[in-house]
Amino acid sequence: MSAGAAPTYLAFDIGGTKVASGFVTLPASANANAGADGRPEVTARCEIPTEAARGGEDLKNRIVAFAVRQLERAEAEGVAIAGVGLAAAGVPDSETGEIVSATDILPGWRGQRIYDAFAAVTDLPVHMIGDVGAHGLGEATYGAGRGRGVVLSIGVGTGIGGAIVVDGALFTGAHGVAGHAGHVPSALGRGFLCSCGTLEGHIEPVASGTGLKDLYNARCDAEEGEPVADGSQVAARAAAGEPLAVGVIEDSARALGECIGGMGNLIDPDVIVVSGSVVKAGPLWWNALRAGFEDSALQLVRSAPLVEGELGGAAPLIGAAVAVRRHVAQGRP
Ligand SMILES: [Zn+2]
Numbered sequence: 001m002s003a004g005a006a007p008t009y010l011a012f013d014i015g016g017t018k019v020a021s022g023f024v025t026l027p028a029s030a031n032a033n034a035g036a037d038g039r040p041e042v043t044a045r046c047e048i049p050t051e052a053a054r055g056g057e058d059l060k061n062r063i064v065a066f067a068v069r070q071l072e073r074a075e076a077e078g079v080a081i082a083g084v085g086l087a088a089a090g091v092p093d094s095e096t097g098e099i100v101s102a103t104d105i106l107p108g109w110r111g112q113r114i115y116d117a118f119a120a121v122t123d124l125p126v127h128m129i130g131d132v133g134a135h136g137l138g139e140a141t142y143g144a145g146r147g148r149g150v151v152l153s154i155g156v157g158t159g160i161g162g163a164i165v166v167d168g169a170l171f172t173g174a175h176g177v178a179g180h181a182g183h184v185p186s187a188l189g190r191g192f193l194c195s196c197g198t199l200e201g202h203i204e205p206v207a208s209g210t211g212l213k214d215l216y217n218a219r220c221d222a223e224e225g226e227p228v229a230d231g232s233q234v235a236a237r238a239a240a241g242e243p244l245a246v247g248v249i250e251d252s253a254r255a256l257g258e259c260i261g262g263m264g265n266l267i268d269p270d271v272i273v274v275s276g277s278v279v280k281a282g283p284l285w286w287n288a289l290r291a292g293f294e295d296s297a298l299q300l301v302r303s304a305p306l307v308e309g310e311l312g313g314a315a316p317l318i319g320a321a322v323a324v325r326r327h328v329a330q331g332r333p
Contacts, residue, residue, distance in 0.1 A: 056108030085320030087134030136163025138319030257292025275309030
């Protein structure tokens with residue numbers, strides 16, 4: 001690769017239901033303000049099912065086999081790959097390549113040594129970060145947070161996650177846990193079981209997509225209405241004007257907005273990017289989110305724009321590529 005050329009990375013996004021991959025070509029200039037030509041390009045996108053029940057060892061082996069196929073494809077198409085970036089579910093150790101924590105969604109994923117497995121099939125530099133962090137890094141570098149110094153990224157989907165990106169670098173904390181935005185206290189969540197195991201009141205079990213469903217069904221039982229199967233049904237009933245659904249969307253989004261205001265007070269971001277399936281719940285959700293944020297955020301923090309993510313499902317792939325590029329630039333193997 002000649003100096004100044006736009007480098008291409010092989011990226012993976014390892015989630016609970018699928019493993020996505022693509023070739024991510026990042027703009028030659030790391031300056032994200034480069035304009036229209038400063039956007040990454042993702043090609044050769046494909047995916048395999050995670051099939052989590054087959055266990056972590058099996059998953060790791062299938063990811064490596066997937067990588068080999070993608071590298072062969074790159075060679076056949078004349079695409080020079082500069083490195084491999086991985087966005088992984090669970091909590092990965094970026095230094096050692098070991099998955100140090102994972103939920104029951106991926107049995108046996110914890111303890112897998114990913115770098116060792118890749119080293120057996122490629123000499124390319126390989127770098128792994130968490131999938132939620134990768135999403136935030138992608139949005140911060142090339143999406144809705146581009147050009148901003150301090151970016152707080154919040155993902156509201158099946159669960160709730162977050163990432164803090166400072167001057168283009170992911171802030172991961174002492175144990176790689178920083179950014180776990182779903183596990184902040186909220187009175188609305190009291191009595192709802194969080195994915196971390198607490199019943200004491202975290203925001204995730206009442207503000208994620210699953211949480212919208214659970215909050216609705218909990219209130220619905222009391223009024224003997226018809227329960228919903230998922231969060232999008234709550235949004236649909238709210239859009240149709242059903243008072244119970246409207247109340248659930250408003251209470252849930254407001255509580256999440258209050259939590260985001262608290263997070264904003266702690267880190268003072270330039271911008272807050274909110275992504276994930278739940279942000280499609282419509283203006284009712286967004287208005288309540290913003291109202292909660294404004295009630296909770298300090299006056300100067302309130303000026304930080306609260307915006308929707310721009311990169312969609314490509315964000316973790318782009319973030320993984322950004323992470324491996326940074327890793328290589330620092331002269332790491
Ligand atoms: Zn929790």
